[in-house]
Amino acid sequence: MTTISLFGLQTFLRQVVALNFPEALWVRCEIAQLNKSRGHVYLDLVEKDEAENEPIAQASAAIWQNTLKRLQSKLGATNLNPLLQAGVEVLLRVKVEYHERYGLKLVVEDIDPSYTLGKLEQRRRQLYEQLLAQGLMGKNAQIPLRPVLQRIAVISSETAAGYQDFLQHLGENVYGYAFKTTFFAAAVQGVQVEAEVLKQLRVVQRQASRFDAVALIRGGGAKLDLAGFDSLALCQAIADFPLPIFTGIGHDVDETLVDLVAHRALKTPTAVADFLIQHNLNFEGQLAELSQYLRYAASENLHEAQLQLLSNVQSLQSAPSLLLARQKDQLQRIAAELPLTLRYQQREQWQKIEQMEQICQLLSIEGTLQRGFSITLREGKPLSSANLIQPGDVLDTQFKDGTVRSKV
Incomplete structure (x- = not known):
């Protein structure tokens, strides 16, 4: 052995x-x-x-x-x-x-750094296709921004130079706008980026009503430092987040996947601060324009009201004389037309009287007898029916030219 x-x-x-x-x-x-x-x-x-x-x-x-x-x-x-x-x-x-x-x-x-960069780019492209397939691109950007953005949740590393630049830029804005920032610490490079940023996003989401927006920022660095932001889980969380998320990851050329799904991707933390300041400045400008318009509209309305009031005063001043003149003209017309009206009405009444006289003559006993009718009288009273006559009655029959007496 x-x-x-x-x-x-x-x-x-x-x-x-x-x-x-x-x-x-x-x-x-x-x-x-x-x-x-x-x-x-x-x-x-x-x-x-x-x-x-x-x-x-x-x-x-x-x-x-x-x-x-x-x-x-x-x-x-x-x-x-x-x-x-x-x-x-x-x-x-x-x-x-x-x-x-x-x-x-x-x-x-x-x-060989090119190998690592190539692998990262290959992985990034695969994740990009997944984001497209899941419809996550532009989803966070659909959240409407509030008119004023003041309460900002900031996710960054406390030691990041970009974080201090961001705070300084906000605090020293020339317009004197006040911002309330709440810091949430997370790694902004290395393998802990995904886990720590996701954790802080969940913390912010539980108190979302306290904030107007989220700023995810870090300072500048090498391209490989940004690999942690090419994360599918991180992109999904940002796309579905209830608040608008602004990124200022500190690079001028390359975009991370997080930039693509954020509400707005800005180059640097100070660019995020500039955006917030400009957004509020735009709102103040809109208020100034609205104020100017309201002043103009009020002035125009007041001017029109003054003109209308002046017109009404002039109308009231001239109304009595105009009304009196119209009444005088009307009285003159009535005075001129009254004799003619009276003569016309008098003629009409005479015509009606003549017509009534003719009717009365036609309906009188004399008129009736003239038309060939006769009247039978008994004891001076006219008889209207033969049933009223008794044998032995003495009747007088009156004609137009005389009377005949007879006995039944």
Whole structure:
């Protein structure tokens, strides 16, 4: 039975690694954890299964102090630091080393920032398509702004320079507008951005009636610093938020996904402050225009009323004489027409009298006898029926030219 010591085995493995990996390699991986100690950076690297997002490989790596200084000089600290964050996918040039006591370790010699930026852009495009599919673009922008925006919930980092600039800009506005800001602390870069900003949005939402709007702000920084704002969960929360959200994340060229779903995306925190001031100034201008219009309208109405009053006074002054003149004219017309009217009415009455006389003559006994009728009398009284006559009665029958007596 062949045996070997542990040291011998580890030495053999070191030789195998040295023979098979004589040159440094470019390795794609994700930084799972990062620690700094005595100028060195120690990394836990992983590769995850795309389907289940579970680690399928893991290794330890180190960036020695001299290499870290060289990378900072080459890339600049503002560009390098965002790369060295947990959760960031990186492309590292590593030298594979095996130590008898400490085992396998990858020593980082270089880092390619373009790979990380490319992965972030690819992920960003995928999330952008999801936002479009879910109809979240422009949703928060549909919330109508209140005429005056004074009560502002500010989500930012207390140490962010942009936050102080924002407060100073609001406080020193030349119009003397008063703003009430309430601060809600959250990380504005790194892997904690999504969780902390979401937490503070929920806090603000529970007391939404206290605020007119939300300002999500941070200072300037490298492009990789903005990766935390390309978050689907954060975009969904902002799109559905009951208050308008203004972003001032501090970049001039690139837009994050949060900018695309916010009510208004502004370049910097001071630009957010300028927007709030200008919005209130516009409202004050509208009030001034309305006040001017009301003064003009009141003046016009007063002028018209004065003219109407003057006209009424003149009318009242001239009304009695005009009325008297009209009454005098009417009396003169009546006086002129009265004789003619009386003669006409007198003629009509005479005609009616003559007609009545003719009717009376026609209806009189003489008129009746003249028309060929006769009247039978008994004892001087006219008889209207034959049934009234008895035998032996003496009757007088009167004609137009005489009377005949007879006995029944």
